Amino acid sequence: MAEIVSRISVVCFAASYAVALACEGSRLLFRSGIRGAVMVGFAAAGVLAHTLFLGWRAANEPAVPLSSAYDWYLLAAWLLACGSLWLTVANPRTPTGLFMLPLVLSLIGAAEMSSRAPFPQSPATQVWGAIHGSFNLAASVAVAFGAIAGMMWLIQAGRLARKQAPAQGFRMPSLEKLARFTGRSATIAAWAAAAGFASGIVLNAVNRQQGLLESIPWNDPVILRMGALVAWLVTAALLERAASRRPDGPRTIALLSLVSLGVLTLSILWGLFGASRHGVPPRQTGPLPMPAAEQVMLSVALPIAPAPRPGVIR
Numbered sequence: 001m002a003e004i005v006s007r008i009s010v011v012c013f014a015a016s017y018a019v020a021l022a023c024e025g026s027r028l029l030f031r032s033g034i035r036g037a038v039m040v041g042f043a044a045a046g047v048l049a050h051t052l053f054l055g056w057r058a059a060n061e062p063a064v065p066l067s068s069a070y071d072w073y074l075l076a077a078w079l080l081a082c083g084s085l086w087l088t089v090a091n092p093r094t095p096t097g098l099f100m101l102p103l104v105l106s107l108i109g110a111a112e113m114s115s116r117a118p119f120p121q122s123p124a125t126q127v128w129g130a131i132h133g134s135f136n137l138a139a140s141v142a143v144a145f146g147a148i149a150g151m152m153w154l155i156q157a158g159r160l161a162r163k164q165a166p167a168q169g170f171r172m173p174s175l176e177k178l179a180r181f182t183g184r185s186a187t188i189a190a191w192a193a194a195a196g197f198a199s200g201i202v203l204n205a206v207n208r209q210q211g212l213l214e215s216i217p218w219n220d221p222v223i224l225r226m227g228a229l230v231a232w233l234v235t236a237a238l239l240e241r242a243a244s245r246r247p248d249g250p251r252t253i254a255l256l257s258l259v260s261l262g263v264l265t266l267s268i269l270w271g272l273f274g275a276s277r278h279g280v281p282p283r284q285t286g287p288l289p290m291p292a293a294e295q296v297m298l299s300v301a302l303p304i305a306p307a308p309r310p311g312v313i314r
Helices: 002-006 010-028 035-060 069-090 096-113 123-161 175-210 221-243 249-273 292-301
Strands: none
Touching: 010 035, 010 069, 010 096, 035 069, 035 096, 069 096, 069 123, 096 123, 096 249, 123 175, 123 249, 175 221, 175 249, 221 249
């Protein structure tokens, strides 16, 4: 069993999610009696393989479990995949996977382009690092769920405005439910992002005190992008609260959720391709130690004076 689990790769569950997404998309083209079972089967297989992969890494990596950017991206993808599977089973006529699985595959792609090196750890940074990562993860997942609900609201509202009948086997939730879910997701995302940013400041201070990481300047890309993301999410939550009292409030809230997803996407891309000192060990000051091989060669090349014999003055 352990040998089988060790052979699971990212391709296994990414391919399962891709097949499930293709089954979801085929709803727009033709009807099928077995498509639902095939779609749920591949989605469940992907979630199972994804779970075993994360469990294997947590149990066999020499560092603290799930302590790299690679692991956190995969964990966010796993949460969205689990949510997509649960919503698909609970509401089989709602095309949830058509909106959620592309985000799952995008996060898996971001994980493949991110660093797998674990962050330096100490007992204090393990606690604050878990708090910091958990809040950032919650904010990202809340933004994703809110954007999906907002996109569904816009599609459903457009269909009703044109007085179109819903497609066969392709039914959306009510506008009221979607608007309420989008607003709550915006509030959760704002609070979680603010808490993640604050805990990150504390984590940086702890790392500097213990000499585990370099001091991150305020103009570092990580600080700038996370600060911009937090500022936007808080602003979006305040605008959502103000718009909820207006007749066109649900549409405004839905549009704000899509903008939040765009800002989050830009923040992730900035983190993947921008230069940063985030998570980098401190630079060495002073002379670098001589490699062991050069020390051996130097001891052979330089003659060593013999020790003086007792009683002989030189």
